[in-house]
Amino acid sequence: MQNKNPIAIFLMGPTASGKTDLAMRLRRNLPVEIISVDSALIYKDMDIGTAKPSKAELALAPHRLIDIIDPAHSYSAANFRSDALREMAQISAQGKIPLLVGGTMLYYKALAEGISPLPQADEKLRRQIEDKAQRYGWPALHRELSEIDPISAQRINPNDSQRINRALEVFYLSGKSLTELIKQKRETPPYHILQFSIEPQQRSLLHQRIEQRFYTMLELGFQQEVEKLYQRSDLHPDLPSIRCVGYRQMWEYLRGDYSREEMIFRAICATRQLAKRQITWLRGWKAPLCRLDSQKSEEGAQTIEQAVDLAMQNQ
Template sequence: MKIPVIVIGGPTASGKTQLAIEWALKLGGEIISCDSRQIYKYMDIGTAKPTLQERELVPHHLIDIIYPDEVMSAGEFQKLARRCIEDIYARGKIPFLVGGTGLYIRAVIRDIDFPPKVGENFREMIKEKIRREGLSNVYSELVEVDPATASKISPNDEIRITRALEVYYATGKPISFYRRGIDIDYPRYDIVYFVLNPPRDLLYKRIEERVDKMIQLGLIEETKNILEMGYSPDLPSLQTLGYREIIKYLQGIYDLESAVEEIKKETRRYAKRQLTWFRNETRVRLITYEEVEDAFCEISRYRK
């Protein structure tokens, strides 16, 4: 029997958390956060984590699981999330996947195999080959061993060319082999995938209000505290939206007003990119706020 998995995606500030809590309470569900920043400890305000009160209402998973100087690949997230899904369902609950990181959602619900970790020696070997023979010759080699991947990579994209070839050298299989299930649902799951799609002007208003609230709640102090713990401001986790602008404010590069306006501007751009991602996904249903009730009727059959 397949496990029902309800997915709620959407751009930042669209109301995913509130909707997921409402539905999970009605259906007897638990929430798995699919957010590439809420995985970090200490980064609470800037990532808009559910409050402790919200987490008491409905259990949330995969929040606060690594430190700011650690990294998590989509493959690692896939394993953790699928374990959570099995555990939640085994306890008689409905798993909800909720978040704005489309790559994490795709990793969990599609039948994707991720290549194993590749040793640094393979990467260095390819970099040396590029230095010796030139990027165009190395790209030609990728065309020969993995034409499907090469067709999607610019001949000038050294990082992706290197990644594709290191996987091939390490495993003997092209990286396209591991991505062949990208549009196929994971066979263990019965997936219902909704994406919140509010009107742009309303979404932008919600974004502005959220950023203002983050400042009021103490985003500046939170960022200071993380830096005072000894974490480098150059860490990938701290060079994400909100934190990087506040760090520039703390460094004297921005005044506070400029930092806040920059966060709002970049958050609007990020929301646009998120919607583009979700619209390009297969078997998703974009819903407006007016369509939420009808959407819930579709999943009410899963009520525990």
């Protein structure tokens, strides 16, 4: 059966798997425009530690939804979905194909499956919840959440400040629990989505890439980048931006929590754990997913190009 919806491409994968390189290759051969799907690349002044594409790479292949908010602000999956759909519509209107590239699987899920009608973030309320946590501790707020929404509380760690804050915020704003709202009907996007994942076939190779990349970040001035953020009075470790892998460990090192060697070890371990979570997401992905070997980038590009050609023939 022919599909009349415009084509969009998802290029997913764990951190350090080669997504950016493959996206750059695709842009040379396909009429695509790149949209970043990364919860760290959204932040301004966080370039080195997020492995943000270089200025030269961005000149050749501009990425949308990069550098869009200050690190002091929050950004949700709902925000991403709204922004991504807007960018996708603009790209499709130009007769081009949206190519969504990144490793934030929650963003992909929100975009592909739709999202529940949750209230928008309220910065004032979030600060009030954080102030309350400063007085009583996050475990106390977790107990409050258990009374409001026992199902969410069961799956949220008592020390997970970000998720506890959001669950309480949703209830305070809407009068309904997060569990109740996420059950409501969701809208899927009007696109024929071709979905791909890229990762090394051997996990050890990914670990090597992660380690080498972090040492490269240090050489490029990652510590100095975080020092500038550390000096800001409006930033603190509970913010999503500072909780990003690498940034959290460097922040704690600057605070004097442990040695530089321990910081490096912890940052690399945290990045490996992130990659593992991303791979787990992809292993359980419900939609049809074509898996590519990141060691064979050229073959991966050809596979995607062939899939696009076939999809366009069926338009």
